[in-house]
Amino acid sequence: MLVPLAGAVALAVLLGVAAFVIFNRDHDCSGGKLALRVVATPDIQPALNKIAGNYNKALHSIDSKCVEVTVAKEAAARTANALAAGKVSADFWVADSSLLMESMRAAAGGDAGGAALPQVEGSIATSPVVLAAAKSAASKLSGSLQPSWVSMISAANVANVDGPGRKVRVLALDPQKNSAGLAALLAAAGTAKAAKQDKALVGALKELSGQLAPDSTALLASLTVKPGSRVPVGVTSEQAIYAHNTKKPESPVVALYPKEGTLSLDYPVTILTKDPQVLKAAADFKQALTAESAKKVLRDAGFRGTDGKAGDALSEDKGFTPETPAALDPPDGATVARMVQTWTRLNLGTRLLTLLDVSGTMALPVPGTNMTRMQAINRIATEGLALFPAGSEMGLWSFSTHMDGRGKDWKELVSVGPLSESINGATRKEQLVRTFAQLQAKATGDTGLNDTIKAAYTELTRTFQEDKVNTLLILTDGAGNDDPDGGVKNAELLQFLKKTYNPKRPLTILLIAFGPDAKKGKAQMEAVAKATGGEAYIAENILQVRDFFLQGMERRLCMPNCDG
Template structure:
């Protein structure tokens, strides 16, 4: 407490009168009472004393939406904050914690700019924040730090783990996938990578581990195809598929899995509740376990009051303090910048020499994750794509920075790379176009849209024929870009040959704008596409504009008339990644 002076100072020396003892005592007592009262009021306001009747009327109220796995731990901390009347800037805090699947929150945020009814979002992975922001339509999101972590592992029942040499034998992600996919006794299950960060991180890690090249990518796609047969809707459902009993088998139910893609924390929670017969053992891949990183994210911070944003940051700091960390660790999570707790790992099913304490690998890039999602969508749904490639004279233009390679050369290489992602069940056809390519027509069908695994005349398969046809594409000297008539013709053909149960689409690649003035106009094309579109037989257009001579607005407007989307890339080498991204986005839109 600071110094307090009386209203009147003592009189000058020589004029000072000593007051009676009783009067002086009363004055001092009055001062003490006033000081104590003032200090008590300040202490009560600051939350330093525990006898305040209630904080509820003046508390800063916040809603926090959290991934269901971490929600109980965060709720425990919030309850302690409320019970102990811990304050922010002298005000109590009232934090309501609501569990909600991260993919559902990301999807909701990505489709609207309306302010949600919560101020804090705690998903299980940064990738959901990236997905929410990808459309540019979401409310502003501001990750403020990470409050927990959990490695993504491969969990197995004891009999399966023993068969693979656990814990002494270590595997890479690609080796683990191969060991489980090739075994008729170890069935591998996972949550849908489109809805689960664990599933997506694991599948992307398998892809990275397998390396580049057509053969590796085909193997990854094949593994994904097998995995797709044993997929669960989300993280909360995947444990329900686990085989019961120490033998890892369950008579009469071949759908049960002996191995699961699972976070360490999920295994911890399962083992803590399960009997010894259903204990899981964890493989930590030697090329590194990607981590769920739980980013504490402020939602539309500029729309929050000063009290709310400061309280949100204050609560995050409490999650990182000793008491908060202990609570989070009690639930089986790791906490940032803290040593790995061997006891927690052991409960989860980890054991040396499995490299459970190894630093996580470099985070997967947004492009790697997007390519994996595109591949996954193709694998799960089976695609039927009519691919239409610009063969106008401008495709002979050299690509800056690529020596003697032309736009057509780089486009063909990118298409062949994308082809490796498709399975034998997928159907792919090929057209090319330029003005008056085939008599008065601007387009030519090079190869019918049929299964890649179908045998071809003269030997080989449709995949072989398609690879040869792509390699044989060449620019037409003097040919202009007959984009609109070609797009309409390809769309009509895809509709006429529509196959139910597959993802049907038309992919158009162009390096320019429509130059056929004798054909249909843009407005006429858009009107006709809207007229022909059928919600029961959807055929979205995926239009990819390549290079500086294209018009992004043009391809967007035309594609959107069919429920598809238009994209623009500066380098033809990016076609591969954009194609997979576009297929994933269009298929997701169709599914919803």
């Protein structure tokens, strides 16, 4: 009996030694530690930190060194800026959206310039971008806003004074600082274009630019504030809502899924290191992120899988729809770059001088209303002020004939300057509103348009500001120049504008003409506007002027090359 027993003991020892050798070969830390520095966006960093902890405990060995993963959190935009400047210190980056890399490649010059940027190496999780409302307020939305991008645009459109914005206040994230904000911008722009709602989109973006939250945490916290007459609705990622609700706020937030479909954050992996050993460690950790145990950690944190499937964290009783939401087609890099530029140009500072016709015909009634032309245009112009933030610089001249001494056809009513600046105890914006309300047509006045344009264009050229979109806006009910004293001739004005206009310092003219005589002067008015890269609009109905304000805002996106 002793011989077989001894043999068994010897076999067990041999097997134990073999197992020890195999274990130590795969977990050999004799060479010390190999650091892998991971940087991730704040939303996914806690889950990755947990996965990294489990990974480190398993003693993954590369060239006799045990990999030690650390996960720091940093906003994707900040990491992207550091990467573009060549100052990134991390080895492994988990951003929140591939859209950010597309934007960076486009900014670097497309395929050629973007080739120097590291390639994205797959995704580890997803989270759809959704609308969000406090659970206590969501029931109030059914009659005023259906969950869709088009409805959100309508509610946010500052020019839609009778729309759902009377009952709903839309909050957004800055597309230049937040990937969920960028995804929302792209989703809204794509559906607006498909629905032919481009003008409404411009009005919405102008409104949203003044109601931006710095991050999802601040946005969701603002939704829980007891609403007044308007219900606050935000746009953020589904996972951000889950994370918010885990803190057990007084009023939980529910996700509302746009009916047209949506874009998702896809949490791409980008390996940044060039060190051969660290590259091996990065590849090994990337592989570990695909393990079922890692996927479960991510699902438990409110993320979906790369296939869009949800875990138990995103259940209906917690305010979510577990089914995979419909997906919009992802935009290409050029589209991403174009929309980022759109947002940037829409939010450039504004320097605008309005020339308002006060000739005798402005006292005529507008058919179908109880207003005169002057009253109608003043009301619309006052509404138009809402399109511009307080830092915008604006001013107002009136024009007819003999306005400020014989031979002078214009009069400065409010000097150009910041809307928030105080003038005689009131802000410039308040002065403009008051002036518009008090303006009267000059009963015997004609339309000294050409002299006024030349004087105004000369003044704005002299005071041009590089960091703003400089514009001369003209509102007239005539067919162009009608000055019995002669003054500047049509050909002379065009020659002046073509000579004075500088595409490197673009001062554009937007001319809006209304009234039955407007079409007669269409050719000359279009020539005047085009000479400065601008546009002339002929309104068949004075109430169309509101739409033309928005079309004028759209022109800001392409100036000075709108027709190139």
